Amino acid sequence: MSNITLKKIAEELKLSPSTVSRSLRDSHEISQETKDRVRALVAKLDFQPNPHASSLRKNKSKTIAVIIPEIENNFFVQVLNGIEEIAQKNGYHVLIYITHENYQREVDILHMLRSGRVDGIMISVASSTTNFEHLTAYVELGVPLVFFDRVCEIMDAPCVTTDDAQAAFEATEHLIKTGCSKIAFLSLDGNLSISSRRRSGYLEALKQYGLLNNKIIVECCLDDEATRQKIRSLFLRENKPDAIFTAIEKFSITTYEVCKELQIKIPEQVKMISFSNLTAASLFNPSLSAIIQPAYGIGRESADILFRLIDRKKLLPTQKKVIIPSHLVIRESSPVQQIVL
Amino acid sequence: MSNITLKKIAEELKLSPSTVSRSLRDSHEISQETKDRVRALVAKLDFQPNPHASSLRKNKSKTIAVIIPEIENNFFVQVLNGIEEIAQKNGYHVLIYITHENYQREVDILHMLRSGRVDGIMISVASSTTNFEHLTAYVELGVPLVFFDRVCEIMDAPCVTTDDAQAAFEATEHLIKTGCSKIAFLSLDGNLSISSRRRSGYLEALKQYGLLNNKIIVECCLDDEATRQKIRSLFLRENKPDAIFTAIEKFSITTYEVCKELQIKIPEQVKMISFSNLTAASLFNPSLSAIIQPAYGIGRESADILFRLIDRKKLLPTQKKVIIPSHLVIRESSPVQQIVL
DNA sequence: CTGTTAGCGCGTTCAA
DNA sequence: TTGAACGCGCTAACAG
Numbered sequence: 001m002s003n004i005t006l007k008k009i010a011e012e013l014k015l016s017p018s019t020v021s022r023s024l025r026d027s028h029e030i031s032q033e034t035k036d037r038v039r040a041l042v043a044k045l046d047f048q049p050n051p052h053a054s055s056l057r058k059n060k061s062k063t064i065a066v067i068i069p070e071i072e073n074n075f076f077v078q079v080l081n082g083i084e085e086i087a088q089k090n091g092y093h094v095l096i097y098i099t100h101e102n103y104q105r106e107v108d109i110l111h112m113l114r115s116g117r118v119d120g121i122m123i124s125v126a127s128s129t130t131n132f133e134h135l136t137a138y139v140e141l142g143v144p145l146v147f148f149d150r151v152c153e154i155m156d157a158p159c160v161t162t163d164d165a166q167a168a169f170e171a172t173e174h175l176i177k178t179g180c181s182k183i184a185f186l187s188l189d190g191n192l193s194i195s196s197r198r199r200s201g202y203l204e205a206l207k208q209y210g211l212l213n214n215k216i217i218v219e220c221c222l223d224d225e226a227t228r229q230k231i232r233s234l235f236l237r238e239n240k241p242d243a244i245f246t247a248i249e250k251f252s253i254t255t256y257e258v259c260k261e262l263q264i265k266i267p268e269q270v271k272m273i274s275f276s277n278l279t280a281a282s283l284f285n286p287s288l289s290a291i292i293q294p295a296y297g298i299g300r301e302s303a304d305i306l307f308r309l310i311d312r313k314k315l316l317p318t319q320k321k322v323i324i325p326s327h328l329v330i331r332e333s334s335p336v337q338q339i340v341l
Numbered sequence: 342m343s344n345i346t347l348k349k350i351a352e353e354l355k356l357s358p359s360t361v362s363r364s365l366r367d368s369h370e371i372s373q374e375t376k377d378r379v380r381a382l383v384a385k386l387d388f389q390p391n392p393h394a395s396s397l398r399k400n401k402s403k404t405i406a407v408i409i410p411e412i413e414n415n416f417f418v419q420v421l422n423g424i425e426e427i428a429q430k431n432g433y434h435v436l437i438y439i440t441h442e443n444y445q446r447e448v449d450i451l452h453m454l455r456s457g458r459v460d461g462i463m464i465s466v467a468s469s470t471t472n473f474e475h476l477t478a479y480v481e482l483g484v485p486l487v488f489f490d491r492v493c494e495i496m497d498a499p500c501v502t503t504d505d506a507q508a509a510f511e512a513t514e515h516l517i518k519t520g521c522s523k524i525a526f527l528s529l530d531g532n533l534s535i536s537s538r539r540r541s542g543y544l545e546a547l548k549q550y551g552l553l554n555n556k557i558i559v560e561c562c563l564d565d566e567a568t569r570q571k572i573r574s575l576f577l578r579e580n581k582p583d584a585i586f587t588a589i590e591k592f593s594i595t596t597y598e599v600c601k602e603l604q605i606k607i608p609e610q611v612k613m614i615s616f617s618n619l620t621a622a623s624l625f626n627p628s629l630s631a632i633i634q635p636a637y638g639i640g641r642e643s644a645d646i647l648f649r650l651i652d653r654k655k656l657l658p659t660q661k662k663v664i665i666p667s668h669l670v671i672r673e674s675s676p677v678q679q680i681v682l
Numbered sequence: 683c684t685g686t687t688a689g690c691g692c693g694t695t696c697a698a
Numbered sequence: 699t700t701g702a703a704c705g706c707g708c709t710a711a712c713a714g
Contacts, residue, residue, distance in 0.1 A: 005691055016701045021693055029699060046478075048456035052396040053691035056706050061393065063436075071422050072415075072620075081412050084439050093458070095404075096437045098425050115389035117434070137387075256624045279413075280619060283597045285626030346707055357685045362709055370683060394707035397690050 004047045013037055024049065055116075063093040064306060065113055067123040069101045069150070073249060074277040075295045076124065079148060082299020083122060090307050092119075101222055103128040110134040113143075120144040120306045125152060127190035127222070144309035148302040149293075150194050158315065160302040160322040164194055167291045167326040168201025171245055171273045174289075176209045178334055180243035180271055184216035184234055186255070187247040198247045198275070216241055220251055227251060231258045235270075243271040243334070249278055252288060272333035275326075286332035294324040345388045354378055365390065404434040405647060406454055408464040410442045410491070414590060415618040416636045417465065420489060423640020424463060431648050433460075442563055444469040451475040454484075461485040461647045466493060468531035468563070485650035489643040490634075491535050499656065501643040501663040505535055508632045508667040509542025512586055512614045515630075517550045519675055521584035521612055525557035525575055527596070528588040539588045539616070557582055561592055568592060572599045576611075584612040584675070593617055593629060613674035616667075627673035635665040 010017045015034065023030050023038035041047075055061045066083055068076045080096070087094045095118060099105045106126045111134065113121060120143060123135075132152050139145050139157055151159035175183050185202045187195050199217065206212045218234060220227040231254060234241060246252040252274035259266055266272050266286055273289040274281075281288040305319050330336050351358045356375070364371050364379035382388075396402045407424055409417045421437070428435045436459060440447045447467050452475065454462060461484060464476075473493050480486050480498055492500035516524050526543045528536050540558065547553045559575060561568040572595060575582060587593040593615035600607055607613050607627055614630040615622075622629040646660050671677050 006693090007691075017691085018693075018695095018702080019700055022700090025693085031699060034699080046452070046455065048453065050397070050691050051456050051458045052393045052402065053706090054693080055393040056391070056397055056690090056708090057692050057694080059706075071418055071425070074413075077412055077418055080437075081439070084412070084437065093436050094438075095434050096421075096425065097435075098422070111387070112389065114387065115392050117392045253621055253624060278621060280594055280621055280625070283594060283626060284621070284624045285628070287626070347709090348707075358707085359686080359709070360684055363684090366709090372683060375683080391707050394690090395709080397692090397706090398708050398710080400690075 004045050006049065009038065009041055009045070009047060013041060059116065061093075061117060061119050062091060063095055063118045064120045064122065064303075064310075065095045065097060065109075065118040067097045067099060067106065067109055067121065069099050069124060069126045071098050074279075075149070075249065075293055078277055078295030079124075079299035079302075082296040082301075083303045084299075086300050086303035086307070092307070099126045101126045101128055103130075107134040110138050114138060114141060118143075120146070120310045122146050122148060122302055122306055124148050124150040125192070126150075127188050127192055127195075130191050144306055146302045146306045146309070148298050150192050153193055158302075158305050158309070158320055158322070160298050160305065160324070161194070162293045162298065162326045163323050164197035164326075165201035165204070167275070167293075167328065168198040168245075168247070169205045170201075170328050171289075171291055172202045172205035173209070174328065174330065174336075175243045175245065175271055175273060175334060176205060176211065178271060178336065181211055182214050182216065182239065182241045183211075183243040183245055184218060184241035185245050185247065186218050186220055186231070186251045189219040189221050195247060202245060220248075224250075224254065227254050228258060231255050232262065235259075235262055235264060241270060243273070246272075246274040249274060249276040252276055256284065256288075266333050267335055282331060284333070289331045289334040290329050291326050292329055293326045297324050345386050347390060350379065350382055350386070350388060354382060362390075400457065402434075402458060402460050403432060404436055404459045405461045405463065405644075405651075406436045406438060406450075406459040408438045408440060408447065408450055408462065410440050410465055410467045412439050415620075416490070416590065416634055419618055419636030420465075420640035420643075423637040423642075424644045425640075427641050427644035427648065433648070440467045442467045442469055444471075448475040451479050455479060455482060459484075461487070461651045463487050463489060463643055463647055465489050465491040466533070467491075468529050468533055468536075471532050485647055487643045487647045487650070489639050491533050494534055499643075499646050499650070499661055499663070501639050501646065501665070502535070503634045503639065503667045504664050505538035505667075506542035506545070508616070508634075508669065509539040509586075509588070510546045511542075511669050512630075512632055513543045513546035514550070515669065515671065515677075516584045516586065516612055516614060516675060517546060517552065519612060519677065522552055523555050523557065523580065523582045524552075524584040524586055525559060525582035526586050526588065527559050527561055527572070527592045530560040530562050536588060543586060561589075565591075565595065568595050569599060572596055573603065576600075576603055576605060582611060584614070587613075587615040590615060590617040590619055597625065597629075607674050608676055623672060625674070630672045630675040631670050632667050633670055634667045638665050 006017045006020050010020045020038050023035045084094055097109045103126055145157045147157055148160045151161055206215055218230055220230055244255050264270055276290040277293055277295050281290050301322055308315055347358045347361050351361045361379050364376045425435055438450045444467055447470055486498045489501045492502055528540055547556055559571055561571055585596050605611055617631040618634055618636050622631050642663055649656055
């Protein structure tokens with residue numbers, strides 16, 4: 001760390017530290033000439049004010065925390081990209097924390113962040129999170145918090161999501177229209193708002209088409225091998241599904257792998273559709289029909305909201321609960337040519 | 342932010358702030374009884390010491406910065422995952438900065454980080470970076486810096502990479518052995534060490550097999566459309582390549598797309614191999630032969646080294662320049678069944 | 683074993 | 699328009 005300080009700059013220029021400080025913040029009570037002198041020396045010495053001293057004094061860290069359940073997931077990566085973009089524009093720094101879907105880790109992080117290390121938090125909760133005390137406790141402190149994607153609706157904090165139920169409905173409806181009647185829905189276990197929204201979209205479509213009795217819901221966890229086993233048994237059971245709708249990108253990859261292993265042909269024997277933000281989904285064999293979530297937009301929008309909160313600006317009424325639509329891209333895994341209805 | 346302070350805890354317990362401070366740091370000069378009393382109240386009040394005050398005092402931020410050229414790339418995501426893991430184990434926080442391959446942004450970030458905001462930096466340089474003054478200036482400050490993947494070898498800082506030349510050699514050799522003689526190499530433009538290492542591995546293989554005259558090197562940039570156009574013209578030219586070897590994951594996706602568009606069959610008309618850490622590469626049509634880089638390991642190893650530097654521990658001689666091997670996974674895009682040599 | 687004192691570097695009074 | 703003085707909250711040095 002550089003050990004030039006405001007004080008040294010002041011001594012060098014025979015000014016007081018406060019004058020230098022004010023010059024740097026472009027205070028109107030400093031003469032242009034003094035400002036120029038200060039700026040010249042500051043530039044020459046490549047001086048950067050000590051952020052810890054400044055944070056301590058101002059009680060502002062110019063830093064936000066982003067808490068995500070996993071990172072090897074295109075969705076969260078794209079969200080992060082959006083957040084970083086907006087943070088940078090606002091002169092903010094971004095701390096990243098990964099919970100790995102672990103509730104305890106989430107609790108620990110939120111606890112640790114009560115120290116004033118950050119000016120605000122953006123979080124997508126872990127799938128194992130069922131209790132929200134760690135979040136309410138944090139919000140009660142008065143520090144801004146924004147939820148994205150995996151939100152906690154009972155809390156009084158802004159949420160940015162996509163229209164999960166609607167998207168799931170459309171995907172299911174599409175499968176039904178291409179002739180499927182036994183559609184299995186693979187969801188992440190746990191009590192996530194997002195899972196229940198997607199599930200209800202799926203169920204609603206079944207209901208509208210009188211297929212509710214055929215519902216097949218499989219709850220998978222993070223353990224890849226366990227998921228694989230569940231998918232296998234899905235194909236080996238009496239009443240095989242004729243379509244698979246996965247709520248999580250990762251599960252669609254596992255499903256493809258299992259189909260390969262069991263020599264089940266997509267889409268001939270089973271159709272596939274998934275929530276996925278994988279750009280390469282179009283290159284799969286067969287290319288994967290996908291619900292593409294507006295991840296980048298979700299990141300930007302939630303960051304925007306967070307900075308409004310940090311700046312104590314009023315939120316627009318629409319910013320309390322933002323819903324950005326996903327869009328469905330039909331590809332070979334659920335070909336539209338076969339529409340029979 | 343919570344406004345409980347050490348001082349208040351001290352008053353409450355009728356102790357001095359320093360005693361409380363020492364108790365929290367488990368100093369041996371504090372009685373067990375006092376420690377217990379302090380800890381009880383601290384737990385009860387959910388007190389977290391102010392990190393800015395602590396950082397200011399100790400001149401330590403317990404934070405590192407990770408600077409990467411792009412985030413929508415599996416390699417960097419996996420590296421980041423490894424880094425976060427080790428950082429967390431060491432009780433460190435991770436700031437993330439994305440340069441988007443922009444040299445100026447990289448300079449600005451390094452300049453900003455001269456303030457003491459972080460205790461160390463891990464960086465993979467932008468492709469447009471040709472001048473390293475911003476990095477040397479930083480290192481001269483005495484703050485630890487570790488390069489990973491895209492390193493700057495002329496600098497006196499640890500580097501963690503994979504065996505790019507060797508991996509590129511093996512991939513090229515594999516293509517040659519499956520009967521290819523006109524192998525095009527698609528690389529990222531710019532002066533990256535990594536690009537030249539991969540290129541030299543490619544060239545070395547051509548040389549060993551007497552194919553140097555057939556070399557086809559295409560330098561692509563970040564602009565997706567421009568890359569697409571370059572790949573198209575590669576296929577439309579007189580002397581078409583019979584294999585494509587891409588140094589960057591993204592280029593392989595574009596190549597697949599162009600092949601689809603031009604109805605060129607992989608592997609019948611052109612074989613493909615790529616540096617790629619995409620788990621879904623095995624699901625491509627055809628599945629993509631890939632050089633898989635030890636991204637997670639690179640992240641962990643470089644973080645380990647950084648923390649050794651931060652703790653002023655001596656590096657093992659092997660830690661100055663760490664090379665973790667990649668491995669080649671042959672799939673349908675360059676089938677081994679066709680080996681003719 | 684515990685307390686007192688003195689800053690870390692900056693920004694904000696208040697005074698000139 | 700500028701300067702002096704104080705304190706943000708914590709920790710290290712020095713006493714006791």
